[in-house]
Amino acid sequence: MKSPTYPVVLTIIVPVKNEADGIEHFLNRIVPVLENIPKKPAWEIIFVDDGSTDGTLAEILSSRSKDSRICAVELSRNFGKEAALSAGLDHARGAAVIPIDVDLQDPPEVIVAMVEKWRAGFEVVCGVRTNRQTDGFVKRSTANLYYRIHNWLSDHKIIEHAGDFRLMDRRVVEVVRRLPERNRFMKALFSWSGFRETTVEYQRNEREAGTTKFNYFKLWRLALDGITATTTVPLRIWSYLGFVLAAVGLVFAGWLVLDTILRGNSVPGYSSLMVAVLVFGGIQLLSLGILGEYVGRILIEVKQRPVYIVRDSFGLEERE
Template sequence: MITILVPVKDEEEGIAPFVSRVSVILDALNEPEGWEILFVDDGSRDRTLAEVAVQHARDPRVRCISLSRNFGKEAALSAGLDHAAGRAVIPLDVDLQDPPEVIADMVRSWREGFDVVYGVRRNRESDSLPKRLTADLYYRAHNYLSADKIPEHAGDFRLLDRKVVDVIRMMPERNRFMKGLFAWAGFHQTAVYYDRAEREVGTTKFNYWKLWTLALDGITSGSTLPLRVWSYLGGIVAIGTLFYALYLVLRTIVHGGDVPGYPSLMVAILFFGGVQLISLGVLGEYVGRILVETKHRPIYVVRETIGVPIQPVTR
């Protein structure tokens, strides 16, 4: 079986067009064990769940897990991976910007022996200039800082073999950055390339603040280099301060004392104060993640299911 994993939040207008387009593509694959479309309703407040129920009544292969509240896309993906029945699982957004026709190419590569087949955008012309620049900067920064390299301009749209899914399910962390987890798992990977379309229905739920938060999660979950940077910077500043102090002592011995300037004093105080606050902020990001992990709260809570042949679970 092939599972199409679809996290949704307030996407009532997109459910029917998605099922109509994707089901035709899945039928054409002629997979002997069939397929399922597994929606994960991440705390929607509109009729998303009701629309999924309508589609399930028409085709039992359309199923759904409804979470008790909005836990975020990373948690919704985790819930879907826990409940997916397929030997291959393909996360796909309901907005159809990632063309589902690429699924056939992914399945073909999977049948050739690849365990992970990730989709890569050929270009980002559909994005605004600021988003293109920040996305390119993020991928470069993440891959420079982290040992777990993620493919540039590849999102969650990818095919995961069952053994890869099982490895990701064993990972216990609560702060989940799925692209990083996919990269960490390893296995035999390849890429397929595609052009991304404009969103036809609904509106995106990701604003720049959420993207910034996701970027911070990705960097802090995959690297401790930001902490080391401030250690090195502190050492450089301390050594520089020592040499400057020696210079002041020698100058005072040779030329005598003078009245210290107020502007230079304020510049020094503000500069070193800013450095300390930034370093505390970086440290706080890691401490906050330690706090979340030590609570051992579940990643998500299932409220109800539609067509999923297991009882609601909490992980």
Template sequence: MTASDRPLISLIVPVKDEEEAIAAFVARVTGVLDGLRDVDGTPVGWEILFVDDGSSDATLAAIHAAHARDPRIVGISLSRNFGKEAALSAGLDNVRGRTVIPIDVDMQDPPEVIGAMLDQWRQGFEVVYGVRRNRSTDSLPKRLTADLYYRAHNYLSEDKIPEHAGDFRLLDRRVVEVIRAMPERNRFMKGLFAWGGFRQTAVEYDRAERTIGGTKFNYLKLWKLAIDGLTSASTAPLRIWSYIGFGIAAIALIYAFLLIARTILYGVDVAGYASMMVAVLFLGGVQLLSLGILGEYVGRILIEAKGRPIYVIRERIGDPGERD
């Protein structure tokens, strides 16, 4: 497919059990996209690609209905729930646009910002990420943990991710091709977006409250995503625990010399049971924690070594994907 045959904009919309949200999303987003104009004043070409990530409700039927009303709305259905990162990867592999924008179906990220993103792209930026002006729609624990995570990730990793920026961003086709070429199975998309580099800029927006459906991310899933992000982007946790182990060993050696010196000078006294238990439990806890961190990396090596596909497509709706 030549560049002139591609639509200007492709939206990737990962969905799971979102039957109630799809019709409202399509109505709002198509109105925004139809109102966009190219530099010569002509309407821009666009497509919306829904990625059904193993929904158990009527989400797939809603995508079929949207496609029947507008053939520019296409979709793929995965064979089971592979997770949002895999669904985004499936979307990147099957969109055709010169620019690609991942966006959630809940419309908390306003599609009206797409025009501003497109303006920045025309000025030469290959990545235009949306940044939330504030996180007032989040609870206090979520705001605190989000701030902590971004700071920890950017401190430990060389691939800095913008704070308070989600997956909502515009990607030039060249960026998409770089990400598609990455073979890893443990996918942390924000990290992959950052690793690719290119010229990047931000567009600020206010995130709205969710009015339809409910979030599929609980704190356990967010914790897993955070661990995936840290371990996929940096080996610093392994290095840190090497330093901690060296420090504890050095302290133990110094203490051993002190005990020897005290025994020579003052004789042997009866060791306290409490202090012995504290030392044993502390060192045992440190060892188990370090083994757990090592296990996280070993587990990811196992997944990569298996070489299984990131996702499996069960059904295509319309004609998503490359056309020769």
């Protein structure tokens, strides 16, 4: 068993946006789980309010008035879930840290098994979904495809069907906190750290309150961030493709010269010309788009703006 040197053994990070209806449900479910973990580790829950416009913060503060172990970080606007997770990691003081969503699709009861694995010596314990029946067919299919593409392209693999719900040792948290990049794909950063890792399987539940804040456009942006943040293979692919196309073009040009010498100059067809223009033009635009994705991320990194801005915090200043 580990011997934590931190006054709080376990920190739960909960990013929220417009989840006023879910705060009480979440706490009623997770607090008894934390209270019944063997050897009763000291714990805290840090809600990160990512620009909510409803009564989410008021609900959190109401719960805090009943239990001082419930804390809150209020961001100045919506910075996105990856930034909210970063804010939670920066303010967590536990010897182990667990991000979890407030919608209870990831069951808090799994935390007990995660703590057991951590005490056994593992530094990262990932929650892995054994099914995605709560997701629609399109989302399940695209998720499966994304994991395969990401792990094929990237040198640092991520565990398939493992989200942000995981336990991380303090050493892992400190490594992630020191990473300077602004474009953050947290699952890849956790994997990149390279500590001893294991998994705990569970079945994903239906959301108990509120509505999801993700849509397919946001998921697409997250997928692009995940690939461009972890690998430069897409850039190399277009280098290889350009070489192949150039070689094919030279062979075709040689054939045209030879054909003209042997059979004379024939009038080329309009259809074949348009096909060539559209195909090669589409390839060029696609390659420029990929280059633009990387250049845009370079611009964001060069600006060196903070990942998030804190408007206020509750319960964090008291423990310094």
